[in-house]
Amino acid sequence: MAEAFLQVVLENLTSFLKGELVLLFGFQNEFQRLSSMFSTIKAVLEDAQEKQLNDKPLENWLHKLNAATYEVDDILDEYKTKATQFKQSEYGRYHPKVIAFHHKVGKMMKEMIKTLDAIAEERRNFHLHEKIIEKQAARRETGFVLTEPEVYGRDKEKDEIVKILINNVSDAQELPVLPIVGMGGLGKTTLAQMVFNDQRVTEHFYPKIWVCVSGDFDEKRLIKAIVESIEQKSLGDMDLSPFQKKLQELLNGKKYLLVLDDVWNEDQEKWDNLRAVLKVGASGASVLTTTRSEKVGSIMGTLKPYELSNLSQEDCGCCL
Ligand SMILES: Nc1ncnc2c1ncn2[C@@H]1O[C@H](COP(=O)(O)OP(=O)(O)OP(=O)(O)O)[C@@H](O)[C@H]1O
Ligand SMILES: [Mg+2]
Incomplete structure (x- = not known):
């Protein structure tokens, strides 16, 4: 379940990173970073899902990961909606609404990167088998x-x-x-x-x-x-x-x-x-x-x- 949803969000991130919105409104590095962290975590997910049944801490870790994945999905949705509106209204980078948006996204991204960093670090505790799945x-x-x-x-x-x-x-x-x-x-x-x-x-x-x-x-x-x-x-x-x-x-x-x-x-x-x-x-x-x-x-x-x-x-x- 966690793996399937993570895969969807990862694909959304990949196509979003290829689009023009992120070029116009920024945070390319941060979204790229989130995408790379998801790829790293994904490599151990298959093993994690198999082992979670008799391992409570691992199950909790998967819950945390799931919650974080939903949050990233929400941030991405919010970013896309707002950025599309700005583009249609032809607001430039220095329009007050765009500045406020930047501030908000910046804050959310900073927290998100911290959260995912911790989740990615924590995966080491479970000594999971890393599967090289990267295309x-x-x-x-x-x-x-x-x-x-x-x-x-x-x-x-x-x-x-x-x-x-x-x-x-x-x-x-x-x-x-x-x-x-x-x-x-x-x-x-x-x-x-x-x-x-x-x-x-x-x-x-x-x-x-x-x-x-x-x-x-x-x-x-x-x-x-x-x-x-x-x-x-x-x-x-x-x-x-x-x-x-x-x-x-x-x-x-x-x-x-x-x-x-x-x-x-x-x-x-x-x-x-x-x-x-x-x-x-x-x-x-x-x-x-x-x-x-x-x-x-x-x-x-x-x-x-x-x-x-x-x-x-x-x-x-x-x-x-
Ligand atoms: N010290 C830094 N300051 C600003 N931006 C950075 C810094 N380090 C990396 N970046 C940016 O973060 C992104 C990821 O960096 P990079 O490609 O070097 O990571 P990596 O560890 O090689 O990742 P991967 O395992 O996917 O190859 C890039 O867009 C890069 O420009
Ligand atoms: Mg590299």
Whole structure:
């Protein structure tokens, strides 16, 4: 029941985010954040529903989730109704009614994000099996360019990650891999973009490569994407071996930085295969990856996963 309704609201959010109302009247990031949090929670719902019968706290958690889902649905409805009226009346962004609306939605969203954050955090207590249900094709493709016009907080986190990457002394046998782990919408990609574009990183690593993984962790697809990113041109199809050879030529002896953004792969062997090809770099060459899954973090990481936490209340206040 909870799962079916959550799915409906998630679909409403997705189509709403593609529409023009949100572009005209704002709160895109916040709705995107809610949608990402729902996706994260959805991954454990099947298991939760099966186990709730003999588990009172889990049943309560599902009730809370259900109530929160209804609230998000209400906020979305109210937003759509009001924004449609404003659009028809041709009110600009600075009309008093629009300002009042902004204030109200901002407040509701802030509370909602806090509530859902707590619900998403609480899911960890139940050790539920996470099912990867995300339709990979629907995921947003990311690039290295920081698209968020104003990033709040995160300077400390950026600094810590830059230092870990730069000061990391590897024993050449092992390619250092630092996973940034955290739930959907928390800002992992944004943080990785900040790190990627940091001057110290640019001076330290060459080449710097950004690959948005999101979909299937297919060795050939990823190697091709890495080669294309280095050579800055698209390539035709080839067998795996020539791609592997090409990549090794390009990375051989180089202190490169590879960002693998948004990884979902939990198959150790697939990662081992790619890692074997990447091993030809110079000592200090590193991989930075972002993932929602702790398991992915532990499969890939040679360095302690960087667990991203929520923005502080103050920084969050600035976003809204
Ligand atoms: N520190 C921040 N300040 C302002 N906006 C931010 C910040 N961090 C993230 N955002 C915005 O929040 C949204 C989600 O961020 P991002 O894509 O980085 O999250 P994510 O953790 O990578 O999510 P996912 O698991 O879905 O890939 C984006 O629109 C981004 O621009
Ligand atoms: Mg991301």
